[in-house]
Amino acid sequence: xxxAGSGPTDPVEPVPTVDDHGARVQRMFSSIAHGYDRANRxxxxxxxxxxxxxxxxxxxxxxxxxxPHVLDLCAGTLDSTLEIAxxxxxxxxxxxxxxxxxxxxxxxxxxxxxARRVKTVPMDxxxxxxxxxxxxxxxxxxxxxxLSDLPRAMAEVRxxxxxxxxxxVLEFFRPxxxxxxxxHGLYNRTVLPLxxxxxxxxxxxxxxxxxxIGAFARVDDYLDLLRDTGLEPAERTPLTMEIAWIVRAxxxxxxx
Ligand SMILES: C[S@@+](CC[C@H](N)C(=O)[O-])C[C@H]1O[C@@H](n2cnc3c(N)ncnc32)[C@H](O)[C@@H]1O
Numbered sequence: 001x002x003x004a005g006s007g008p009t010d011p012v013e014p015v016p017t018v019d020d021h022g023a024r025v026q027r028m029f030s031s032i033a034h035g036y037d038r039a040n041r042x043x044x045x046x047x048x049x050x051x052x053x054x055x056x057x058x059x060x061x062x063x064x065x066x067x068p069h070v071l072d073l074c075a076g077t078l079d080s081t082l083e084i085a086x087x088x089x090x091x092x093x094x095x096x097x098x099x100x101x102x103x104x105x106x107x108x109x110x111x112x113x114x115a116r117r118v119k120t121v122p123m124d125x126x127x128x129x130x131x132x133x134x135x136x137x138x139x140x141x142x143x144x145x146x147l148s149d150l151p152r153a154m155a156e157v158r159x160x161x162x163x164x165x166x167x168x169v170l171e172f173f174r175p176x177x178x179x180x181x182x183x184h185g186l187y188n189r190t191v192l193p194l195x196x197x198x199x200x201x202x203x204x205x206x207x208x209x210x211x212x213i214g215a216f217a218r219v220d221d222y223l224d225l226l227r228d229t230g231l232e233p234a235e236r237t238p239l240t241m242e243i244a245w246i247v248r249a250x251x252x253x254x255x256x
Contacts, residue, residue: 014100014122015098015100015122015123015124016124017098017124017148018124018126018127018148018149018152019148019149021148022098022124022126022147022148025146026098026099028204028205028208029076029097029099029101029102029205030099030100030101030102031202031205032196032200032202032205033077033099033101033102033104033105034105034200035199035200035201035202036076036077036102036105036200037077037079037105038199038200039195039196039199039200039206040079042195042198042199043191043192043195043196043199047240047243048079049079051170051239051240051244051246052079052080052083052141052170053083053087054237054239054246055080055139055141055168055170055246056080056083056084056087056088056139056168057087058168058235058246058248059084059088059137059139059166059168059248060088060091060136060137060166061136061137061164061165061166061250063164064136064137065136066090067090067091067092068088068090068091068092068136068137069091069092069094069134069135069136069137070084070088070091070092070093070094070135070136070137070138070139071093071094071096071128071130071134071135071137071138071139071160072084072093072094072095072096072139072140072141073096073097073125073128073138073139073140073143073157074096074097074125074140074141074142074143074144074146075095075096075097075102075103075106075120076097076099076102076103076106076141076142076143077102077103077105077106077109078095078103078106078107078109078110078118078120079106079141080139080141080170081093081095081106081118082109082110082114084139085114085117085118091117092117092119093117093118093119094118094119094121094130095118095119095120095121096120096121096122096123096125096128097120097122097123098122098123098124098125100122103120103122106120107120125140125143125147125153125156125157126147126148126149126152126153126156127156128156128157128159128160130160131160132159132160133159133160133161133162133163133165134160134162135160135161135162135165136161136162136165136166137161137165137166137167137168138157138160138161138165138166138167138168139167139168139170140157140167140168140169140170140171141169141170141171142170142171142172143169143171144169144171144222145171145172145173145212145213145216146212150217150225151225151228151229154225154226154229154231155229157229157231158229158230158231158251161251162251163251163252163253163254163255164250164251164252164253165250165251166234166248166249166250166251167226167231167248167249167250167251168246168247168248169222169245169246169247169248169249170244170245170246171216171222171244171245171247172213172216172243172244172245173213173216173217173218173219173222173245174213174214174215174216174217174218175242176218176219176242177242180241180242183241184213184243185210185214188209188210188213189210192206192209192210193206193207193210196209219236219245219247220236222247223236223247223249226247226249230251230252231249231250231251232249232250232251232252233247233248233249234248234249234250235247235248
């Protein structure tokens with residue numbers, strides 16, 4: 001596999017975005033990359049680590065080869081990538097994100113052995129620079145909510161998965177019940193922006209976060225979208241009072 005643009009000498013933002021929304025999201029994450037991990041730990045009191053562990057545990061399909069290929073899409077500062085490397089020590093991992101700054105901060109967390117197995121690749125999720133069928137598994141934590149064109153990006157995920165390959169998404173979907181909507185809404189509009197601002201010195205990204213959750217799909221709508229894309233939903237698991245969800249979907253062995 002040869003991919004241009006990997007390595008510590010990348011220019012600051014080498015990835016073109018598909019539209020203005022993408023460009024804004026890219027700038028926003030690059031502007032908080034320095035404090036992103038700290039904000040996550042403070043905002044979730046470490047719960048995000050437990051969610052990641054659980055989502056990563058089931059990411060490989062049952063018939064995965066001994067040295068599986070895994071794409072961590074929207075990998076950010078590589079928290080999930082590191083968990084994938086820890087739990088699946090024979091996996092070759094590509095960590096892709098369109099914010100080179102987020103990837104750069106993540107790369108600093110890799111030790112020498114991890115750096116040999118993890119390739120960080122600046123990429124837009126709507127145009128993944130991997131061959132058809134390259135991935136046994138695609139993982140995406142807290143990424144899909146930000147995408148400009150979700151059907152197009154999910155079609156890309158389907159293309160890079162091999163038949164029988166598995167997509168795992170860990171995400172904040174729009175809460176279903178009014179209780180969940182009220183509790184999450186209150187926390188997201190008060191505590192979250194304050195903590196995010198304290199951790200990164202930036203307020204706007206942490207006002208965007210609750211807005212993006214409120215405007216995003218409900219989990220069942222997302223499952224419908226995956227079906228329309230030609231992926232078969234395989235799991236839908238709520239985490240911590242439905243604050244977050246794990247969704248898994250399989251690419252069929254045989255094309256319909
Ligand atoms: C909330 S962060 C999640 C990072 C990481 N997966 C985690 O769990 O900590 C979302 C990430 O998605 C990336 N992202 C958003 N839209 C993207 C796109 N169209 N293509 C590639 N990466 C994107 C952002 O740059 C950011 O790093």
